[in-house]
Amino acid sequence: MPAKRAAQGRFIAPPLPILRFAHCPRLANDAVAQGHLYCPSQPRLGVESMKMKLSQFVIATISTILLAGAAQAGDASGTWLRENGESKVKIAPCGEALCGSVVWVKDPKHQDNVGKRVFYDMAPSGDDKWKGKAFNPEDGKTYTGTMTLSGNRLTTAGCVLGGLICRSVSWSRQ
Template identity: 60%
Template sequence: MRKVVREVSLSLLFTLAGVGCALAGDPTGVWLREGGKATVRILPCGGALCGTVASVRDPDSQAKVGQRVFYGMTPSGDDKWFGRAFNPDDGKTYSGAMTLSGDHLTTAGCVLGGLICKSVGWSRMR
């Protein structure tokens, strides 16, 4: 378990650090979750960014469409945003992070001050 936590933490750290030199990008738009099971729409809201479930592949998960899953995401350096992430599967809210690299977005939900994080990759929809 410690090895997994360490690998996830290091992966997130390197992902966040690796984009520090890039010019700030724009994460607004529609994003397809890796595996294709959902899309999320990220838009400005109240001076920050918010993300709402736009579609889901599973017919039994249609109630999740329209749920806000990222909110209060404010810039924290080039191509990085921090705020809150809601997991509709467990109903819990976590510290959240978004990192943009071209047409790839990585989101993460973290607990214990960022010690344990779970990240998900997204591809920009055209």
């Protein structure tokens, strides 16, 4: 039933429908009018029972969050060949993270890049994913970096503007 406008310009709300629940056939009109939020035929939970249920819920929630955060990343350590065949990078643990350095370049003009660290502080950020910093020897800039492992394929990306603009490169395990 739509709301009606009273003479003073106020709206009069239509009466609320009587709610009946299939699981509680004894819920009477007076129970709704009295504001009961439970089925009178069902026992109410006591304070101790509610505390127990709440503590179980909290423990389950915290466990889920901790397990999700501790997702183990795959092993990206090793030597990787860039998709264009121009360079190789060796990725190895450095502290709690992974780092990668150039170990070979095809073009003799870029031999000065050999030994340069191009991936810094790549910390696990999920299954087969890492986040850290990526250095691009071509332009001499450091970017927000990510690595994603899929079998023997590694995809690295350097991003600017909070990940708005990214450039990715694929690598194959050697």
